[in-house]
Amino acid sequence: MRRGWGALAFAAALTMTATPLTAQEKTGNKPGFTLAPGTVTIVLMRPEIAVGAQSTGGAYEPNADWTDQARENLGKALAEAQGQLGNRVVTYVEPVGQGAAVAHEYRALFTALADSVQTYQFFPGNRLPTKKRDDSFLWSIGSEVASLPGVQGADYALFVTTEDHYGSTGRKLLQVFAAAAVGVGVSAGVHKGYAGLIDLKTGDLVWLNADLAMGGDVRTPEGAAKRVAQLLEGFPGKPVEAPVTSAATKTAAR
Amino acid sequence: MNKFGNKFGNKFGIVAIGLGLIAAPVAAGNRLIVPGQPVAVAKSMLTVTPAVEWNKLGARPGRNSETWTFDGDALNDLTFYGGIEPERTLFREVSKRNKPLPRVKATMLVTDIPTLVENSYRIALDTPLFTVEGMEPMAFAGKPGIRFTYSFTRPNEDLPRKGEGRGAMIDGKLYLITFEAPRLHYFDAGVASFRQVADSAKL
Numbered sequence: 001m002r003r004g005w006g007a008l009a010f011a012a013a014l015t016m017t018a019t020p021l022t023a024q025e026k027t028g029n030k031p032g033f034t035l036a037p038g039t040v041t042i043v044l045m046r047p048e049i050a051v052g053a054q055s056t057g058g059a060y061e062p063n064a065d066w067t068d069q070a071r072e073n074l075g076k077a078l079a080e081a082q083g084q085l086g087n088r089v090v091t092y093v094e095p096v097g098q099g100a101a102v103a104h105e106y107r108a109l110f111t112a113l114a115d116s117v118q119t120y121q122f123f124p125g126n127r128l129p130t131k132k133r134d135d136s137f138l139w140s141i142g143s144e145v146a147s148l149p150g151v152q153g154a155d156y157a158l159f160v161t162t163e164d165h166y167g168s169t170g171r172k173l174l175q176v177f178a179a180a181a182v183g184v185g186v187s188a189g190v191h192k193g194y195a196g197l198i199d200l201k202t203g204d205l206v207w208l209n210a211d212l213a214m215g216g217d218v219r220t221p222e223g224a225a226k227r228v229a230q231l232l233e234g235f236p237g238k239p240v241e242a243p244v245t246s247a248a249t250k251t252a253a254r
Numbered sequence: 255m256n257k258f259g260n261k262f263g264n265k266f267g268i269v270a271i272g273l274g275l276i277a278a279p280v281a282a283g284n285r286l287i288v289p290g291q292p293v294a295v296a297k298s299m300l301t302v303t304p305a306v307e308w309n310k311l312g313a314r315p316g317r318n319s320e321t322w323t324f325d326g327d328a329l330n331d332l333t334f335y336g337g338i339e340p341e342r343t344l345f346r347e348v349s350k351r352n353k354p355l356p357r358v359k360a361t362m363l364v365t366d367i368p369t370l371v372e373n374s375y376r377i378a379l380d381t382p383l384f385t386v387e388g389m390e391p392m393a394f395a396g397k398p399g400i401r402f403t404y405s406f407t408r409p410n411e412d413l414p415r416k417g418e419g420r421g422a423m424i425d426g427k428l429y430l431i432t433f434e435a436p437r438l439h440y441f442d443a444g445v446a447s448f449r450q451v452a453d454s455a456k457l
Contacts, residue, residue, distance in 0.1 A: 060410075108413035109438050116326030120284075128309040129286035130324070139325065142439025203439070 025122040026211050027234055030199075031135035033206040035237035037086035040155040042197070044082055045092045047074055047160040048107045051218060054189060056170030066166075066219050073224030074162065081228050086237035089158070092150055099149035106148060109141050110159040114194035118210045139205040146200055156206070157198045160231060164218055165190035191215070195231040207236050283312030287322060292456070296320045298336025300395065300429060303454040306447055308332070316345045322451075330435045330444040332451065337427035344374045344430075353377050360426035364400040365389065367421045367430065375406060383407040394422035394429060395457040405437070416441040420452040431455065 051066035082089040193214035217223030287308040308322040343355040384406040392401035399422030417434035433448035435441040
């Protein structure tokens with residue numbers, strides 16, 4: 001038993017040292033962007049939510065029940081939070097027909113954009129040279145978004161994406177085994193969360209929170225509330241409140 | 255990671271996952287490509303002269319290739335293939351035994367190039383959603399070549415992408431430059447810069 005705990009501790013230590021995310025930045029602002037409370041209308045897009053299991057080999061297996069639970073829990077948590085963001089936040093009314101498909105495609109584009117910011121801006125060792133300059137937090141989904149049905153009359157759109165892969169028992173065992181026997185850190189689980197604010201006049205990303213290791217089990221109401229609080233931490237124009245996590249976040253734009 | 259990097263690790267079990275984790279943080283080294291200066295690409299004699307600045311990614315999709323981007327390869331991806339020799343593949347093999355990638359043949363015609371790209375993508379990306387939209391003759395580095403357009407969607411992602419390729423078979427080797435980006439905003443925003451780079455190609 002002692003050996004077992006030793007292996008576990010070793011695994012935990014290895015996983016912590018092996019992770020490249022320690023230097024990762026988590027928040028970015030477009031240079032010069034500020035938002036005063038009570039001045040704008042923000043449309044909250046339907047969140048993109050995916051929940052599944054991570055197999056022993058690391059492959060993602062979608063789970064429809066978990067995704068439904070997360071959708072309900074995160075929906076409630078977002079509805080509760082949206083009144084406390086300092087500005088008028090309205091829920092996006094999904095258009096019918098082709099408009100719905102375009103809205104869906106824009107949500108996918110936001111996710112790809114946030115993935116890129118995460119990979120090529122927030123991780124300093126992999127930052128693109130053109131994104132290294134001062135005041136270089138310049139990312140956009142294009143000004144064409146202004147013509148998306150249902151966003152007219154709003155100033156900004158808030159996009160939210162979450163993707164959770166809960167490690168299976170086999171994956172967790174592999175994590176311990178790989179660390180103890182091979183000396184390799186294997187991650188168990190993915191808990192990706194992106195919240196980003198898009199200026200609807202330009203399509204520019206003016207604020208982004210992005211983390212691949214978010215807290216809160218989105219399959220439970222309490223966990224979903226914690227996740228939403230973390231997603232919206234530091235939201236522009238939001239009244240100041242106590243920090244949700246103890247870890248200080250760094251800002252990409254300087 | 256490169257555009258096909260996510261395919262590795264799922265099939266090879268423990269060892270590949272371990273190796274992937276060790277290798278992942280090392281794949282940095284993105285470099286600035288300055289405008290107005292000829293630059294040799296893809297470890298080959300192929301040179302291009304870009305009119306605007308690009309980022310060259312440290313990660314390569316294959317042995318004789320390199321990728322340039324403005325905002326990351328998921329948003330705009332310009333890839334050079336600099337003389338892929340006969341019996342070589344466009345990308346690193348995903349699973350040589352179970353799903354071997356098609357190989358370049360010295361006898362290929364330029365009209366075979368879009369088919370090679372299509373079959374390589376279908377296997378490397380594991381997607382059934384790939385369509386060659388059109389093709390026409392167009393000189394490449396002063397040699398008879400082809401221009402073709404395509405569209406595809408990666409699995410687990412509802413983001414349709416458009417692509418355009420320019421290539422030729424020169425001395426039995428495949429030279430190819432492709433550009434691909436999401437059809438929303440990014441393709442139209444970047445395709446002119448790609449065409450300028452492709453027009454400037456010299457051997």
